[in-house]
Amino acid sequence: MKFPGQRKSKHYFPVDRRDPMIQPLASPEGLPPYVVGIDQTLVDIEAHVDDAFLAEHGLSKGHSLLVSDATAEAIYLAIKAGDLVESEFAGGTVANTLHNYSVLSDSRSILLGVMSEQISVGSYAYRYLCNTSSRVDLDHLQPVQGPIGRCFTFVSQDGDRSFGISPGAMNRLTQDHIPESVITGASALVISAYLVRGEEGDTMKASAMKAVALAKAAGVPVVLTLGTRHVIEADPAWWQAFIREYVTLLAMNEEEGAVLTGEQDPLAAAAKALAWADLVLCTAGPLGLFMAGYTDEAHKRETSHPLLPGCIPEFNRYEFSRPMRRADCQTPLAVFSHISPYMGGPHKIKNTNGAGDGALSAVLHDMAANCFHRTSVPNSAKHAAPFLSYSSFAQLCKYANRVSYEVLCQSSPRLSRGLPEREDSLEEAYWER
Numbered sequence: 001m002k003f004p005g006q007r008k009s010k011h012y013f014p015v016d017r018r019d020p021m022i023q024p025l026a027s028p029e030g031l032p033p034y035v036v037g038i039d040q041t042l043v044d045i046e047a048h049v050d051d052a053f054l055a056e057h058g059l060s061k062g063h064s065l066l067v068s069d070a071t072a073e074a075i076y077l078a079i080k081a082g083d084l085v086e087s088e089f090a091g092g093t094v095a096n097t098l099h100n101y102s103v104l105s106d107s108r109s110i111l112l113g114v115m116s117e118q119i120s121v122g123s124y125a126y127r128y129l130c131n132t133s134s135r136v137d138l139d140h141l142q143p144v145q146g147p148i149g150r151c152f153t154f155v156s157q158d159g160d161r162s163f164g165i166s167p168g169a170m171n172r173l174t175q176d177h178i179p180e181s182v183i184t185g186a187s188a189l190v191i192s193a194y195l196v197r198g199e200e201g202d203t204m205k206a207s208a209m210k211a212v213a214l215a216k217a218a219g220v221p222v223v224l225t226l227g228t229r230h231v232i233e234a235d236p237a238w239w240q241a242f243i244r245e246y247v248t249l250l251a252m253n254e255e256e257g258a259v260l261t262g263e264q265d266p267l268a269a270a271a272k273a274l275a276w277a278d279l280v281l282c283t284a285g286p287l288g289l290f291m292a293g294y295t296d297e298a299h300k301r302e303t304s305h306p307l308l309p310g311c312i313p314e315f316n317r318y319e320f321s322r323p324m325r326r327a328d329c330q331t332p333l334a335v336f337s338h339i340s341p342y343m344g345g346p347h348k349i350k351n352t353n354g355a356g357d358g359a360l361s362a363v364l365h366d367m368a369a370n371c372f373h374r375t376s377v378p379n380s381a382k383h384a385a386p387f388l389s390y391s392s393f394a395q396l397c398k399y400a401n402r403v404s405y406e407v408l409c410q411s412s413p414r415l416s417r418g419l420p421e422r423e424d425s426l427e428e429a430y431w432e433r
């Protein structure tokens with residue numbers, strides 16, 4: 001496993017070097033960690049359109065809506081006829097996150113979902129497989145009759161994107177394709193709110209529920225990304241109860257946070273969501289991102305950064321602490337952190353698609369690195385308490401933000417490579433410009 005972000009030596013732990021303190025990895029528990037995720041397998045078909053096109057096809061700007069087969073066909077014909085298709089690339093919010101996690105960490109992740117049984121060269125299923133990192137293990141995908149999903153991704157002139165989803169067979173994952181040992185052996189289980197959005201007869205929701213129940217019983221952190229506000233606003237109370245019951249890490253953007261919590265301010269939304277989740281990542285577009293979580297009073301660490309104003313005054317005071325589950329804290333202390341976009345954001349944003357997924361993959365990488373370090377160096381002072389991540393809230397924000405920046409600089413939501421090797425430390429890259 002590659003370390004999350006290049007650091008100065010004081011932060012560096014030599015997981016790939018011989019070290020007398022490192023215990024031999026003899027037991028099956030000592031195998032390298034992996035992250036497992038469940039997603040609707042779909043391909044993003046990107047087209048640049050104006051707002052009139054969205055209105056004509058009943059799409060909602062900035063959101064993801066299901067479309068009927070007839071609408072999908074009309075859209076497809078229109079974008080082909082207008083020569084508007086920019087790219088066709090593997091997508092799916094969880095699959096993007098796993099792909100990016102694997103690229104960043106150079107480690108294995110496992111994707112659960114469906115895949116067309118018959119694949120011909122050039123088909124969407126073929127493209128999906130070609131565009132997925134070889135570090136993402138696809139061996140557990142369920143073979144199905146019929147096509148995977150299509151996600152028409154419309155990029156507007158202002159860079160905003162809207163999705164029209166033609167599901168195909170993407171919601172047909174059945175419970176017998178949720179292998180118990182794969183879930184219980186993972187460093188984290190990643191799911192999205194999209195998984196509950198199906199039609200009569202779809203089995204995806206029940207399969208996802210089986211997985212989260214297994215993860216909870218095994219103490220595996222469940223990571224939920226909200227995906228789009230439409231799914232949440234249909235029943236915020238159901239989601240609050242679901243998060244309280246199952247979710248360790250909640251990832252959302254400020255819009256999704258607003259419908260879940262009723263709070264427009266991303267910091268206030270993150271703080272409110274702490275009533276249900278242990279750790280919250282709330283991205284806020286040009287405002288950067290916020291993290292909220294718990295640490296034990298005994299392990300709190302004060303920041304050396306300037307204290308920030310906000311709806312919670314000096315909210316970042318303890319951002320040098322490391323996140324813990326609330327139930328693992330004797331005296332839980334709520335901790336908050338914020339970071340503005342890396343370098344103020346790219347000079348030119350190519351595509352905001354997947355910027356939030358990118359941030360989440362960085363946090364997952366840090367969590368998995370923590371599991372790896374715990375197994376490799378169990379006596380390390382780093383594991384004096386059951387922390388959820390290797391790094392502090394402040395450092396997690398920095399890394400997540402850095403990865404989002406990388407996604408904004410390219411046209412696909414999936415990283416084509418890891419972070420630049422010559423970036424000696426995140427700090428230096430920040431301050432040297």
Ligand SMILES: Nc1ncnc2c1ncn2[C@@H]1O[C@H](COP(=O)(O)OP(=O)(O)O)[C@@H](O)[C@H]1O
Pocket residue numbers: 252253254283284285286287288289340341342344345346349352353354355356357359401404405408
């Ligand atoms: N317009 C922007 N300018 C600078 N940074 C941005 C911009 N939009 C997004 N980002 C960066 O990408 C991250 C995730 O973006 P966001 O749009 O909030 O996620 P999502 O894709 O989930 O809606 C932000 O936290 C920020 O770091």
Ligand SMILES: Nc1nc2c(ncn2[C@@H]2O[C@H](COP(=O)(O)O)[C@@H](O)[C@H]2O)c(=O)[nH]1
Pocket residue numbers: 039040041042043044064090091092093094096151163165192194227352353354355356357413
């Ligand atoms: N699994 C699903 N993924 C979806 C759906 N609608 C959109 N998406 C994917 O989201 C990413 C962009 O993520 P964001 O962080 O920028 O919002 C994109 O690649 C789409 O494939 C869906 O219904 N299900």
